[in-house]
Amino acid sequence: MxxxxxxxxxxxxxxxxxxxxxxxxxxTAPQFVEGYPQSEVDNAIARSNQAGRPLSLYFHIPFCDTICYYCGCNKIVTANKRRAQPYLNALHKEIALRAQQVESHRPVNQLHWGGGTPTFISDDEKRELMRVTAEHFNLAGDDSGEYSIEIHPGGLALDSLGVLREIGFNRLSMGVQDFNPQVQMAVNRFNSVEEVAALAQRAKSEGFLSLSMDLIYGLPHQSVATMTETLQHIIALDPERLSLFNYAHMPHLFKSQKQIDESGLPSAQEKLAILKSAIGQLQAADYVYVGMDHFAKPCDDLVVAQRQGTLQRNFQGYATHGNCDLLAFGVSSISAVDSIFAQNHKDIPSYVNALSQGTLPVAKGLSLxxxxxxxxxxxxxxxxxxxxxxxxxxxxxxxxxxxxxxxxxxxxxxxxxxxxxxxxxxxxxxxxxxxxxxxxxxxxxxxxxxxxxxxxxxxxxxxxxxxx
CATH class of the missing domain: 1.10.10.920 (Arc Repressor Mutant, subunit A)
Incomplete structure (x- = not known):
């Protein structure tokens, strides 16, 4: 097409x-059932091995230094960096347990770290997590796979990008959200144009193949004028991909959203005006609307895959590597293997307890x-x-x-x-x-x-x- x-x-x-x-x-996830039997997961992995499909690996790192009021992710907000290591030890156990079931020759075409804030963990902890993963799974030694990580640009050390490239990541997803100071104050999310620009420049010098930036529309104090200014900065930074997400104010589901002053939210009419203006601005800058909030340059792999009819969608959004079985690790993460979905426990104690008993931490799932x-x-x-x-x-x-x-x-x-x-x-x-x-x-x-x-x-x- x-x-x-x-x-x-x-x-x-x-x-x-x-x-x-x-x-x-x-x-969708609301259809998952509690107490999903491990035997269903085991059988699905056996069928997956027989089919020999390539793999996609997802790792959930739930920690954040500070809370962003709009966030609906499964997260743990703490300034104590020492809390990460016990969790990572459990994550290493899960990797080893799952790898025992999977044929070792199957290539990993996709890998993604999400959160939370994956860069919360130290550089040494990043290296160790990737080392353990490579010990148990067939990671690509070149850039043939799509290996991506989500980063919060506020306060991230430039040298950390060198570490991420060193351990195999070739794509970055940067959560910018908005550059307007009043908007940032209202949602407790801070990253300056200068910080983001320095990281974008360093990413290119480190040889990352693609940079994606995430924005949110519908946040407090946003307007057509403020979003236009933010997008002007973003377009000047020339990311290959850009996502423009709808802020859904649902404090009955996400407690952190209760800290947002609803009186500052744009009206429904203004919110749509922001989106309309942003789409026009991005299309004028030669970004292609891929779908579902996602834009990309005409030569980007997402656009090429869509044009060729091979674009896929999974729990991380649009993907270029189709026909992969997704194995997900960490709290709340969801695997999609053969004809089943399996979701891990959503809280760390339950997750760690299952692994301490030598069992995989599956809590919910569904057989399609x-x-x-x-x-x-x-x-x-x-x-x-x-x-x-x-x-x-x-x-x-x-x-x-x-x-x-x-x-x-x-x-x-x-x-x-x-x-x-x-x-x-x-x-x-x-x-x-x-x-x-x-x-x-x-x-x-x-x-x-x-x-x-x-x-x-x-x-x-x-x-x-x-x-x-």
Whole structure:
């Protein structure tokens, strides 16, 4: 497919901007069941070994020096750096236990450290974690894999980037969020233009292949003018990728958000104006809208993968290396192996206790049935390629698409009439004005949100953020 320009239609956005999942997985995490049996995980890994697919590894490091009020991540806020080592010892145990089940020759095409703030740990602890990982898994010795890490630029030592490059990382994801001092004060997140610029320059000199910067719109005291100024600085720094995330104010779910003064939040109208202006500014700077808040340079691997029809989506967002089984380590992390999801305990005591007994720390999970797998394929095509080919799905899953999804196609008729999506002789194609509302389109194919499941419908607003 070819990349296209996003068109802004205020009327359609007003009508379709509802709450809904982000579809980093399907089925989504609320469907996971407690007490998921380890045997299901073991069987899935055995099938995975037989298939011989490459691996994606994720490591969750939950520590942060300070709290960012907007944050909804699983985190532990502490200034005591010594708290990291006992956790890392447990993480090393989990790596060793899981590696016993996995064929050692399988290549690791993707690796990601997230958090929290992964750079909370010391340089020596970073080296040791990567050494232990390389001891048990087949890491790439060159830059053929996509090995990335999330960093908080505020106060990060420049020399730490050299360490990250030394141990194998080739991509950085930098959480900037906003440069405006008033906004930073309101959310307790500080990083200056000078700090970020110095890190970006050092990253290029160290030979990192890609730099991604994250921003959030909808924070207190933001306006079109403040976001325009922040984006001017960002564009001047020339990152290969940029994410513009919607701030979802949900203090009933995330306690830290209770510290945000709601009176400072932009109105719904202003928030949409910020997004519209930002999209226009980024497209004018030659960034391509990949989808779901993500932008990238035309030559970036994400854009190339989308153009070639190979773009994928997982718990870390869009990915260029498809057909990987994801093994996730650390508290709250979610593995996606073969046809199952498995989530670790969300608190450190439970996580450490399981590992101290020599067992893997799985707390929740889900075994996907054939219908789940089929609908996941449809949703992934829509969310990654903005189209769905009936013949491809029908042949792959031994169904007649139009018969199997007759109810869903009927539900799409209002969206077709409104110009969000086109029904062609070959399948479905999302229009330029439908791309921003792709989450709403995908919800039609989400069996767990079907009109007949009233409980699911009622929980949408409580569980999920609005689309924009």
């Amino acid at each position: 070819s990349c296209a320009t996003v068109l802004w239609n205020a009327d359609l956005i007003h009508r379709y901007d509802l709450a809904g999942p982000r579809y980093t997985s399907y089925p 049935n054939q219908e789940d797998l089929l609908r996941r394929a449809v949703i992934n095509q829509l969310i990654c390629q903005f189209e769905c080919d009936f013949a491809t799905i029908s042949e792959q899953w031994k169904i007649n698409f139009e018969q199997h999804f007759a109810q869903e196609l009927a539900q799409l008729k209002p969206m077709i009439n409104d110009g969000l999506i086109l029904l062609t002789e070959h399948g479905l194609r999302v229009t330029d004005q439908g791309r921003l509302l792709i989450r709403r389109i995908c919800m039609v194919f989400d069996e767990y949100l079907s009109p007949g499941k009233a409980a699911a419908q009622q929980s949408l607003r409580a569980r999920y953020s609005k689309i924009l």
